[in-house]
Amino acid sequence: MLHCLSDDAKVQLAGDNVKKTAIIQARMGSSRLPGKILKQVDGKPLLAYQVERVRQAAAIDDIVIATTTHFADDEVVDFCKKHDLSYYRGDEDDVLSRYYEAASEYKADVVIRLTSDCPVIDPKVIDRTVGVFIHHDYDYVSNTLQRTYPRGMDTEVVSFSTLQKAYNAAVKPFEREHVTPYIYRNPLQFHLKNVAYSKDVGFHRWTVDTIEDFLLIKNIIQSLYPDNPDFTLEDILALLEKHRDWVEINAHIEQKKLGE
16 A cells, blocks of 8 residues: 555645755765765866856755765765855765764755766756655655666655664665665655656766766866856756767766665
């Protein structure tokens, strides 16, 4: 039986007093490309580009960087202080607990989960995904259940109560590390919704996990940002139509599987 919100709960989540908080998980450790989130393009860290774009999302009330207590992530905290960003330091491996504790600390009613390896994320994609969640009867909304958006546009939205249920119930290591598997792997317990793009462009990879990913993102930013810092998903697609060879830069990179 699908779990659905009551009418009162739906009205409450759609109300003006609901705090919609984007929590961006960020750490310096990376098995493939250490320090990737602060790698620079034209003198600016990738995370700065991402935060700038997330701040443009009209559906978001607050941004929190969820980093770890590891000493290497002192650099992430320094970044947050420099850019006037809220932050929370939690467990390095149990990212679900880090999210739950950050959401509790900053009193989030709705949590928008983003990862820090998506520096060209389109704020309109965020707004669309959050809008579907706010105006309909769902516990979890994302654009990744059936991938039609490029990697790098990933947006997941959950109520705090749903996140809390996952925090209390998830026991498998990959459920704790990847935050939301317990939710989307239990469709009889939670009411799920996928947001699809107008066409399937899910083969594109605009996330940064390897040096090849970084080189593609660098090309995109250097081509679009100087004249149009508010470039959209469609602007990137048009750019790559002109430079089809760029798609091959990281086409061979395989996404890490859950638990890897």
